[in-house]
Amino acid sequence: EVQLVESGGALVQPGGSLRLSCAASGFTFSDHWMHWVRQAPGKGLVWVSRIKTDGSRTHYADFVKGRFTISRDNAKNTLYLHMSSLRAEDTAIYYCARDAISPARPTFDHWGQGALVTVSS
Amino acid sequence: DIQMTQSPSSLSGSIGDRVTITCRASQTIDIYLNWYQQKIGKAPKLLISAASSLQSGVPSRFSGSGSGTDFTLTISSLQPEDFASYYCQQSYSTPLTFGGGTKVEIK
Numbered sequence: 001e002v003q004l005v006e007s008g009g010a011l012v013q014p015g016g017s018l019r020l021s022c023a024a025s026g027f028t029f030s031d032h033w034m035h036w037v038r039q040a041p042g043k044g045l046v047w048v049s050r051i052k053t054d055g056s057r058t059h060y061a062d063f064v065k066g067r068f069t070i071s072r073d074n075a076k077n078t079l080y081l082h083m084s085s086l087r088a089e090d091t092a093i094y095y096c097a098r099d100a101i102s103p104a105r106p107t108f109d110h111w112g113q114g115a116l117v118t119v120s121s
Numbered sequence: 122d123i124q125m126t127q128s129p130s131s132l133s134g135s136i137g138d139r140v141t142i143t144c145r146a147s148q149t150i151d152i153y154l155n156w157y158q159q160k161i162g163k164a165p166k167l168l169i170s171a172a173s174s175l176q177s178g179v180p181s182r183f184s185g186s187g188s189g190t191d192f193t194l195t196i197s198s199l200q201p202e203d204f205a206s207y208y209c210q211q212s213y214s215t216p217l218t219f220g221g222g223t224k225v226e227i228k
Contacts, residue, residue: 111164
């Protein structure tokens, strides 16, 4: 069974940093691109970032470029999102999501339960 | 960036109703459109990929159609477990973008 379990969500002050983790199991982690998607309270889904199977390519939404860094450790089957210079508008549930191998276009076929990040003083 | 516009933003339906949700892209995205269902307090679930490909385990009352810029998600006979929010997502280009969502409520 595919499982994605996020951790690291917390209350953090504006300007602070935080690292989210997503532990993957039940599939060959290194075969899949992985993503972070967020959802502000009561709002819709917003794609944040993605990383290639071997970590050699990454993409970011403009609103996090230069502040967030996605990475992965295939030996530990874990995806990360390092967030810095956090703003109130970054407050959201952050989901890690697996990219399906087929179709060969970004498709989120499994999601974690989410990690809540609250940015407030 | 490709903008995705869903309509309606909410709808009320009765058990057994046929329900249609539309999603329009700001430019052509071929068939690269996915649909997700999200229940309150839960993670989204993939329903349909590539505009019309039903995911394994998803009931056949769900169907998707469209290409280019205009897409639809249809629930042929609304069931109690279908009351949820639905999102479209384009997979044509980055940044990947979602529609604003459609909340399906009980009438």
